[in-house]
Amino acid sequence: MKTILVLVLAFPFFVASGEPCPGVRSLPVEAACEEACGTRLMYDMCMDTLREDLGLGFGPDPPHSVEVTAYAVLAAQRARESFAATVDAASDLLSGSLNRDERATYDACVVDYGYTDFSMASVANDMLPGCRFGGLAEEYIDGLVHLESCRDRLMRLEASPLYTMNLVDRNKELLAYSLGQLLGI
Structure with a gap:
């Protein structure tokens, strides 16, 4: 169910190009925030922003990835x-x-x-x-x-x-x- 929710929420971001951006990788939320953020404050803000908006809650990192x-x-x-x-x-x-x-x-x-x-x-x-x-x-x-x-x-x-x-x-x-x-x- 969470995978379907993420796909439904992510779909509008790729409508303009018709498909995912070529060469862009997908990552779980936690991995994206770890790579992008150099401080704990920024990491926490990243996690709060992305998980809340993607409806993923604050449990363990979801097993699926989303395009960056x-x-x-x-x-x-x-x-x-x-x-x-x-x-x-x-x-x-x-x-x-x-x-x-x-x-x-x-x-x-x-x-x-x-x-x-x-x-x-x-x-x-x-x-x-x-x-x-x-x-x-x-x-x-x-x-x-x-x-x-x-x-x-x-x-x-x-x-x-x-x-x-x-x-x-x-x-x-x-x-x-x-x-x-x-x-x-």
Whole structure:
């Protein structure tokens, strides 16, 4: 039953190309996370993201493998959801009373997040499903550069509720990039 569930959930990721990406290997969730992640924090985030989205629960590693492209798509989609939550929080702050520096910082961060989301949308909706990996690393890095630009601005403020959200977003972008690297980019 779990194998059927994984196949049904993984199917939409390969519809764009009609079949799995040529030359891309399949791995169990645990093996993909071990290879992609260098720290315990990233490994745990990877396991939580992939197992939850694939409906695999948190028991022993499933005996089947999934194409790495599906993992990369899922991580990119989860990163985009996190970006949207941060932009919503920034928009809420912008509708309130802020000093000039806070307003300028949050406005600039919303712009940075727009660029980051554009990069990740291209990754998740076009490049990965279409098995087009050329330029993929650059898209991930471009997204990271914009998240770090926002982070640098937030650090200049005395305190910001967006700082922690930005760090989480950066980690999710790094996870997506790390899983993307399993594709040989």
